[in-house]
Amino acid sequence: MIPKENEKIHRKNLAVCPDCDLVLRYREPEPGQRLCCPRCNCTLSAPVENSVEKTMALSLTGLFLFFPAIFLPLLTLDILGLESTGSIFSSARAMVESGFVFTGVAVFLTSIVIPFVKLLLLFLVSLQLYLSRGDISTVFMFKVYRRLDEWGMLEVYMIGILVTVIKLLHMAKIEYDVGFFCFIGLLSATLLSSSFLDENYYWKEIEENVKGADKRVSLKAAEALEEWL
Ligand SMILES: [Zn+2]
Incomplete structure (x- = not known):
């Protein structure tokens, strides 16, 4: 025994x-x-060492780069003297205006709305834990972040841009605009903030610091x- x-x-x-x-x-x-x-x-x-600080810094960097990356032109294509340029926002709007409503809305949600909400929630949760000022909204925001995690698809959009560049390389003159470099920065900040996020540590901190969080629920x-x- x-x-x-x-x-x-x-x-x-x-x-x-x-x-x-x-x-x-x-x-x-x-x-x-x-x-x-x-x-x-x-x-x-x-x-991850200093997970809260690293995640907070990277998500804030992502938020700074977000609006230039989404609204500034990414590429300028010159095909036989005809110039064409566009941003992520204008391409989603063009899809809706051309009748591809479902695709346009899907691009709008997965490339603009969800990545922004994810970065904002991650920054707010990290800031609250960093300042030890969490409340019940921290739990809610972190749960929403985890639900949205698989729906932000900036990396898929990046693959789309690369495919376009490779396909048109021999047919058009391609110029990389400011939005393109901001988009690469935004993508890097988003991916790095997810990889530096130590979820176990975050939940432990939330459980210990958040006033009003029901221990039985967690x-x-x-x-x-x-x-x-
Ligand atoms: Zn298993």
Whole structure:
């Protein structure tokens, strides 16, 4: 029979894989290490040093670059003396005006609205945690951010631009405008802010600092399992 003390130790630090539900013994990894599920290889924890500060700085950079990247012209195409230029906003509007309403609205949402809302929410949540002034809205904003995470598609738009450039390279003279460089900066800031975001740490900070957050609501599956055992 296992002694009571050992039993307690075995029940401590349990984690549940969010993808395949495997219950695991959990050990807090060091910054730079990555804890993966042995069954499905899902990342359970990947701590980042100074995650809040880095994420806040990058999301703020993204917000500064957002409006020039969306409203300034990206490329100027010169085909047989006919010049054509456009921004992300004007291309979405042109699609709607040409009758491609669904495509235009999809581009508008996934390339303009959602990336902006994501950056804004990430900045506000990071700022609140940095100042230790979180409230119940921090929980709401972080949940909305996570829901929107897969719907921002700036990188898909970038692939579209690259395909256009490659296809027209031999047919047209291409000039890269200010909006193009702002867009690359915006894309880099968005991708880096997501990669420096340590979600486990953010939830831990929210749980510890946010006044009014119901601890029972944030009870993890592994903690519930510990209670039941
Ligand atoms: Zn798994």
